Amino acid sequence: MGTTKKVKTKQKKENELSKPLTKQEIKKRLLRLNYYKDHPDEVYEKIWEFISKWPGWSDEERLNLLENIKKVNNFTNNHIPLVETQSESVIRTTIVELTNNIIDEYSCDTTAEKSLCEIVANSYWKVMQLSKKYTNVMIAGEYLSDERTRYLAMLWKELDRANRHYFTSLNMLIEMKKPQMNINVKTKNAYFSQNQQINNNKPKDENIKH
Numbered sequence: 001m002g003t004t005k006k007v008k009t010k011q012k013k014e015n016e017l018s019k020p021l022t023k024q025e026i027k028k029r030l031l032r033l034n035y036y037k038d039h040p041d042e043v044y045e046k047i048w049e050f051i052s053k054w055p056g057w058s059d060e061e062r063l064n065l066l067e068n069i070k071k072v073n074n075f076t077n078n079h080i081p082l083v084e085t086q087s088e089s090v091i092r093t094t095i096v097e098l099t100n101n102i103i104d105e106y107s108c109d110t111t112a113e114k115s116l117c118e119i120v121a122n123s124y125w126k127v128m129q130l131s132k133k134y135t136n137v138m139i140a141g142e143y144l145s146d147e148r149t150r151y152l153a154m155l156w157k158e159l160d161r162a163n164r165h166y167f168t169s170l171n172m173l174i175e176m177k178k179p180q181m182n183i184n185v186k187t188k189n190a191y192f193s194q195n196q197q198i199n200n201n202k203p204k205d206e207n208i209k210h
Contacts, residue, residue: 043068046064046068047065047068047069050064050065050068051065078096079095079096079099079100079118081118082095082096082099082118082121082122083095083096085122086125091125094125095121095122095125098121098124098125099117099118099120099121102117102120102121102173103117106173106174106177107177108173108177112176113173113176113177116169116172116173116176117173119169120166120169120170120173123162123165123166123169123170124166126162126165126166127159127162127163127166130155130158130159130162131159133155134152134155134156134159137151137152137155138152
């Protein structure tokens with residue numbers, strides 16, 4: 001039984017290879033040879049291989065499945081790359097919720113919009129973290145030292161930079177979501193340089209004054 005199945009599979013592959021292919025099909029197959037193991041298409045294929053064997057997964061296969069799913073970021077719910085910028089579990093949960101709230105608030109649909117929401121959320125959290133560090137140093141004591149002064153100056157500089165990054169990315173998102181305006185201008189006048197004007201609706205024999 002197993003031998004017969006192998007023979008049929010081999011014949012199927014041979015038939016596929018001998019089948020005339022279009023230019024696009026050839027291009028697709030050749031490009032696939034250049035995929036690296038963590039390429040999204042390869043990851044999706046691995047995930048499907050695991051799912052197709054359900055429910056007979058081993059513990060190792062379940063772990064491999066989870067690892068492969070983590071590699072795929074659809075910029076909609078999991079935000080894995082963004083999560084991995086944070087070390088604390090609470091912050092990870094908060095930053096994902098913030099990102100999803102921004103996505104909902106601005107009705108973001110495209111990948112570009114959703115990735116920008118991640119940058120906005122990440123920038124906001126940097127502001128919060130740097131503000132906390134600055135406050136902790138300020139309330140630690142009134143003593144003066146060169147090291148403390150330089151550290152406060154560095155924190156203030158980074159905090160200012162994080163604030164500007166947050167506002168810049170947020171304004172970019174707002175601009176991106178603004179509805180486009182199409183303005184149609186209808187006129188009977190033709191304009192030239194040096195403020196010269198010809199009114200087309202006037203008689204042809206009228207003198208033109210400069």
